Amino acid sequence: MATHYYTVTWDQLHRDGRALAWRLMERGPVRGVVAITRGGLIPAAIVARELEIRLIESVSVVTYDEEARGEPVVVKAPAAAGDGEGFVIIDDLVDTGTTARIVRALLPRAAFACIYAKPAGRDIADVFVTEVSQDTWILFPWDTEPQFVAPLAKRPPG
Ligand SMILES: O=P(O)(O)OC[C@H]1O[C@H](OP(=O)(O)OP(=O)(O)O)[C@H](O)[C@@H]1O
Ligand SMILES: Nc1nc2[nH]cnc2c(=O)[nH]1
Numbered sequence: 001m002a003t004h005y006y007t008v009t010w011d012q013l014h015r016d017g018r019a020l021a022w023r024l025m026e027r028g029p030v031r032g033v034v035a036i037t038r039g040g041l042i043p044a045a046i047v048a049r050e051l052e053i054r055l056i057e058s059v060s061v062v063t064y065d066e067e068a069r070g071e072p073v074v075v076k077a078p079a080a081a082g083d084g085e086g087f088v089i090i091d092d093l094v095d096t097g098t099t100a101r102i103v104r105a106l107l108p109r110a111a112f113a114c115i116y117a118k119p120a121g122r123d124i125a126d127v128f129v130t131e132v133s134q135d136t137w138i139l140f141p142w143d144t145e146p147q148f149v150a151p152l153a154k155r156p157p158g
């Protein structure tokens with residue numbers, strides 16, 4: 001169970017997504033990307049734009065219902081990525097690595113890249129940008145909205 005939250009803004013996601021594109025470019029040519037929906041869609045769009053990739057495939061794996069982890073279900077397999085040769089699988093984050101392992105098994109020759117990584121899943125990623133602790137829950141901009149917060153002096157202690 002997460003004990004703290006790490007809120008990512010649109011600006012930060014865009015900057016970190018571009019950093020991921022830099023790192024991927026340094027590894028060599030990429031023919032296409034496979035986005036793990038839904039969280040990988042926007043990171044994949046940022047990478048595809050930077051690397052001028054037009055070949056974009058998707059795979060849908062549902063593993064979590066909000067913060068509760070369940071049995072992963074492949075809702076849509078990647079149709080046009082073959083064995084993954086020349087492709088990079090992209091997700092927003094790796095936590096336990098369950099989702100990434102399932103997609104890697106579907107596309108054994110593809111690389112796997114994500115923006116954020118927690119220690120339990122970090123080693124499954126060929127490339128990532130920022131590590132956060134295992135007890136942190138990352139909140140993406142599509143899951144949040146700016147709202148009023150009380151001044152520190154008016155908040156209850158703790
Ligand atoms: O490493 P893991 O423990 O498998 O967790 C990481 C996965 O969990 C989240 O997806 P989620 O199942 O919440 O679906 P979503 O992308 O549609 O929000 C996230 O986008 C990753 O795909
Ligand atoms: N949004 C979000 N989804 C996740 N799925 C697994 N871990 C996380 C996390 O830290 N944040």
Ligand SMILES: [Mg+2]
Pocket residue numbers: 036037038039040091099
């Ligand atoms: Mg996901």
